[in-house]
Amino acid sequence: MEMSINEWKSYDQFLSASSTQRYLKGCYQRSSSNLASDELSYRNCYSFIYYLTHGKRYFDLCKSSPLELQPVLLYYGMVQLIKCCLLTVDPYYPESTALLAHGVTTRKRKKQNYLFLQDEIKVQRNGLFPHFSKQLFHLETVEGDKFQMQELLCHVPDIDDLFRQINGFSELLQVSITSCGLMSIPDKILDPLHMTDTRFIQFLKQQFATETEVNYTGSMFVIKIGEKGIENPLIKKSVDGNYFIPTKREGFKPLHEVMVHYLLLYNLSMICRYETEWWGDLFHTYSSNDFPFISRFLSNSRIKVPKLLMEYLDKKRVGD
Template sequence: MKPLNQWKNYEQFLSAPRSQRYLKRCYEQLGQNQNIDELSYRNCYSFIYYLTHGRRHYELAEKAPLELQPVLQYYGMVQLIKCCLLTVDPLYPESTILLAHGVTTRKRKKQNYLFLDDEIKIQRNGLFPYFSEQMFHMKHLEGDKIQMNKLFGQIPEINELFSQLNRRPYLIEVDCSKDGRIFSIPNEILDHLHMTANRFTTFLTEQINPAEISTTVQPSTINITVKDQNAFKRHNTLFKKSLDGKWFIPITRDGFQNLHEVMVHYLLLYNLSMICRYETEWWSELFHTYSSDDYPFISQFLAFSKRKVPYLLLNYLDEKRVPNL
């Protein structure tokens, strides 16, 4: 894979006056009635410190043994998310409730535990449901239980591993035009989903706001034309983009989960960080016995996540930036 400078958009924010202007612009777009000059000044240093602290966690993760990386990556991600939240909530955090993780896992692991079969449960309060709603407009997730292998299936960089280990892949590659406006989905997806072309186009419009896309059926592809790119970028959870620029779409119905990829990484890193800290015996055996498919998925995920999460979150910040700020 070609080198990726996932921090390329970072340096622009290491200036308090510039970050203040950036936050002020964000708050103007929110229609804040309070004194946005005061809010942006008060938050600009927290904004910079969250970014810097998050970057240091990831830099340590690059050097740390794989066994220690989940904790470093998870808390690095948390810091970057807090930075992003300051662009949409100038009063964050108003309550200590928001400081909780927002998800829970099984407290004691059963005999013959497999990470791929483990589940994570979303809570009503805490960081996960809060940033999911504030940043990605995802609501009503409380009580949902999600399996780890289905979360791995949402990450395009791991899709090939599912095939290599004789598991059904969760994603299929789609063509995307250079301007990002047209996605061409192979008709092969209809066989996977057991749908007709007309049923599939209806299904897509149920997943994506019809005002943002239009669909046309071709002999070998189903084309999705994006009508409102800004809205599509904000709401898209269906099309997944890999670090090397390829696009994918789920080929299983349970793959059409309303989860942004940032949310997927958070859930996986949280669970791995908890196991790393509190299930030491199982975690240590994972790196010595290789007795299941867990190790290749976990090691590959950690290798990609430490590059992709900063890339996704710093792009989130950069998309809010106005020219000549």
């Protein structure tokens, strides 16, 4: 999956200690007037640069690495970029060794007739996943929560066409959003959601916490969500800039797509390293639907993860 979009377009500006220190200082001053922004930005600027350059090297290696090895490279590259983002909001990261854990866990031994799409991952109390979910996206995770791999893949809009081609159904519906934050949703979403137009209007207002009136034209729901509304985890954005929302109630879980990629890449990296027999068979037997979804996801993740996280860093810039 090669895209013309340069997902690293903001990278070079951070290859200067003075520029990075100034950037971090602005982040800290905006978050709290009580922070020693000069001292903290100076202390963290080199960690920030090393996390970023280390992460980029992992992603660069993926371009020339076999697909079988990419989950490990992508996962650890993502971890480094997440640490960069954390330093913009948490100048003392990591305050404890508990934050160095992954924050999620999977089954240690895979069952006979194992299928990746049916596998689950469980959230732990401490570690990187719950910490960055809260710090970066203000989303609380619950210890013990489980996510199925197919359920997570449904949150990745760039894979939605594969669900339609292989399974005959789509989990997402494309919507249009104007530059002023006006979202239009086709009313065919009512059938899969089993909602009336009145109930769906109530649902939209709950999701976007807005008093703005929702207009129903008879074929389209139109709601003004504003610029901030586009960041709502309900809205999924593809690499090519199209917007989607879920067509199933299970898809309304508050998961940012960065969280989704982290969970999937963690599990795939563990399988790649410790379930080598199953992993090897996957690339030679084509006996299930697992391979096309895994292959498409890895190709997308190599582009999407740095794009999402570099966009996050751009939005933290003060005064731009």
